[in-house]
Amino acid sequence: MGQPLAVAVTLAAAIILSAPYAQEVFAAIGAAWPAQFRGIAIGATVVPAGIAVLYGIARIRHCYLVRYTLLAVAVIIAAGYVFIGALLVTEIFHFVEYGVLGYLFYRVWRSAGDVSLVVLPAVAGTIAGTFDEWFQWFIPVRAGEARDIVLNAVASICGLLFALAADPPERLTLRLQPGSGTRVARWTTAAAAVFVAFFLTVHVGYDVSDPEVGSFRSRYSSDALLGASSDRASRWRSAPPVVRPGLAREDQYLTEGLWHIARRNEAWAAGDVVGAWRENRILEKFYGPVLDSPTSADGAAHRWPDAQRTDAGERGGKKAAPYASDEYAYPLFVWPVLR
Numbered sequence: 001m002g003q004p005l006a007v008a009v010t011l012a013a014a015i016i017l018s019a020p021y022a023q024e025v026f027a028a029i030g031a032a033w034p035a036q037f038r039g040i041a042i043g044a045t046v047v048p049a050g051i052a053v054l055y056g057i058a059r060i061r062h063c064y065l066v067r068y069t070l071l072a073v074a075v076i077i078a079a080g081y082v083f084i085g086a087l088l089v090t091e092i093f094h095f096v097e098y099g100v101l102g103y104l105f106y107r108v109w110r111s112a113g114d115v116s117l118v119v120l121p122a123v124a125g126t127i128a129g130t131f132d133e134w135f136q137w138f139i140p141v142r143a144g145e146a147r148d149i150v151l152n153a154v155a156s157i158c159g160l161l162f163a164l165a166a167d168p169p170e171r172l173t174l175r176l177q178p179g180s181g182t183r184v185a186r187w188t189t190a191a192a193a194v195f196v197a198f199f200l201t202v203h204v205g206y207d208v209s210d211p212e213v214g215s216f217r218s219r220y221s222s223d224a225l226l227g228a229s230s231d232r233a234s235r236w237r238s239a240p241p242v243v244r245p246g247l248a249r250e251d252q253y254l255t256e257g258l259w260h261i262a263r264r265n266e267a268w269a270a271g272d273v274v275g276a277w278r279e280n281r282i283l284e285k286f287y288g289p290v291l292d293s294p295t296s297a298d299g300a301a302h303r304w305p306d307a308q309r310t311d312a313g314e315r316g317g318k319k320a321a322p323y324a325s326d327e328y329a330y331p332l333f334v335w336p337v338l339r
Contacts, residue, residue, distance in 0.1 A: 004104065004107045004108045005108045007104055007107075008101065008104035008105045008107070008108055008124070011100065011101055011104060012101055012128035012131075012132075015097050015098075015101065015128070015132060016128070016131055016132045016135050017135075019132065019135060019136050019139065019142050020139050020142060022093070023142055026041075026093075041092050041093060042092060044092075044093060044096070045092050045093060045095050045096050048096055049075075049078060049095070049096065049099070052099075052162060053071065053075060053162075055166065056071050056162055056165050056166040057071070059165075059166045059167065060165065060166070063168065067164075067165040067166075067168065068165070070161050070162075070164050070165035071161070071162065071165040071166075073161055074158045074159075074161035074162045074165070077154060077157070077158050077161075078095060078099075078155075078158050081095055081151065081154055081155060081158070094148075094151065094152060094155060095155045095158070096155075097155070098125060098128075098129065098152045098153075098155030098156045098159065099155050099156070099158050099159035099162070100159060101125055101128060101155075101156055101159060102121055102122075102125050102155065102156035102157060102158065102159025102160040102162075102163065103159040103160070103162060103163045104159075105120070105121035105124045105125055105156070105160070106121045106159070106160050106163035106164070106167075107163070108120070108121070108124075109121060110163075110167070110169050111169070111170075112169075112177065112180055113169065113170075113171045113172065113173065113177060114172065114173050114174070114175060114176050114177045114180050115172070115173070115174050115175075115176065115180075116176060116177075116180040116181075116183060116184050117169055117172070118160065118164070119184050119188075120183060120184060120187055121156070121160050121163075122153070122156060122157055122160060123184075123187045123188055123191045124187065125152070125153060125155075125156025125157070125159075125160075126149065126152070126153045126156070126191050126195075127187075127190060127191045127194055128152070128156075129148075129149045129151075129152025129153055129156065130149050130191070130194045130195050130198050131194065132144070132152060133145065133146075133148045133149050133152070133198065133202075134194075134197075134198045134201065134202070136148075137201070137202050137250075138249055138250060139248065139249070139250055140248060140250040140251075140296075143329075143330075144202065145202060145203070145330045145331070146195075146198075146199060146202070146203060146331070149195070149198070202330070203330065203331055203332060203333055204332070204333055204334070204335060205217055205218055205219040205220070205328075205332045205333075205334060206218055206219070206220060206221045206222075206334060207334045208220075208221070208222045208225065208286070209222075210222075210282075210285065212281060212285075213278050213281040213282045213285060213323070214278055214282075214322060214323030214324055214325065215323070215324045215325070216260075216282055216324065216325035216327065216328070217325075217328045217332045217334065218256055218286075218328070218332075219252055219256070219332070220252075220253065220256075222286075225253070225286040225287075226286065228253040229253075229286060229287065229288055229289055232251075232253060232254070232289040232290075232293075233288065233289040233292075236289050236293040240293040240294050240295070241254055241293065241295050241296055242294050242295060242296055243296060253287070253290075254290060254295065256287070256327075256328070257283065257287035257289075257290030257291075258290065258295065258297050259327045259328065259329055260279055260282055260283050260287060260290075260325070260327045261283065261290065261291070261297075261302045262327070263275075263279050263325065263326070263327035264276050264279035264280050264283065267279060268312075273312055273315045273316035274316040274323070275316075275323065276312055276316065277312045277313060277315075277316035277317050278316075278323040278325070279325060279327070280304060280309070280312065281317075282325060283302075290302070291303040
């Protein structure tokens with residue numbers, strides 16, 4: 001198990017750590033060939049996948065029905081992944097990465113002889129995918145969420161199905177052999193622990209309520225937002241966040257502020273004066289430094305001119321209807337203790 005596991009873990013680490021650089025490569029290709037970019041990305045998936053399918057077919061010399069069925073299911077799932085589930089080109093390319101990873105993890109436990117040779121590669125691929133999305137969430141040029149972990153796991157399972165079709169185990173029983181149950185329990189527990197830690201970091205936050213602006217969701221409490229506002233106002237006077245670093249800790253406070261700015265501007269453009277006013281008040285109260293500082297978004301400040309603010313206040317500021325901002329870009333859940 002040692003060498004195959006080392007190979008699989010090394011590839012998983014390479015996939016995770018290459019995330020910011022892969023994004024830069026995709027951006028460069030998109031800038032050079034904008035019209036052909038999606039086709040290039042799909043081709044980068046379809047071509048190696050097609051070669052793999054031909055290799056798998058050439059390997060099938062017995063147990064035709066079962067192995068061709070496994071290969072067909074892998075192809076069908078892959079097609080759905082690329083053309084339905086994967087909305088971004090980076091997600092499309094992830095299919096190849098995690099498909100190979102699923103195959104390599106299968107090689108680690110191929111000789112187990114029981115159902116653990118199917119369960120353990122799927123669990124290991126899920127752990128790798130969770131760490132990948134967790135790392136992406138921490139860096140500015142990528143984004144990570146639970147949905148993407150599911151996509152990574154699906155790609156790993158496709159690689160596992162391909163491996164079972166192309167290189168089936170010598171024996172396979174549904175009953176766990178001695179020691180297999182312990183391995184499955186340990187790996188499954190590790191996968192659950194990693195996912196829970198990821199979920200608490202990325203998808204659990206606060207409902208911030210204010211009598212004037214209504215409510216909105218944030219990773220920060222009301223007090224934490226006010227503290228972050230004071231801190232950024234001080235730091236950004238001499239060093240505004242005008243450069244978006246490729247490999248650094250993302251400033252989630254800045255990101256949330258930019259989301260509120262985008263939501264405010266969308267509401268204003270759509271004629272929703274009340275929504276635009278409320279979003280602007282959220283920004284003024286909790287994200288003032290994001291309004292006043294040039295940022296990496298476009299290098300400009302975003303505070304409304306006095307005339308526009310006065311107009312919005314007169315037309316929408318006195319509306320008493322409840323308002324709940326929907327600016328948060330990802331699902332964010334609030335536990336009662338965090339309200």
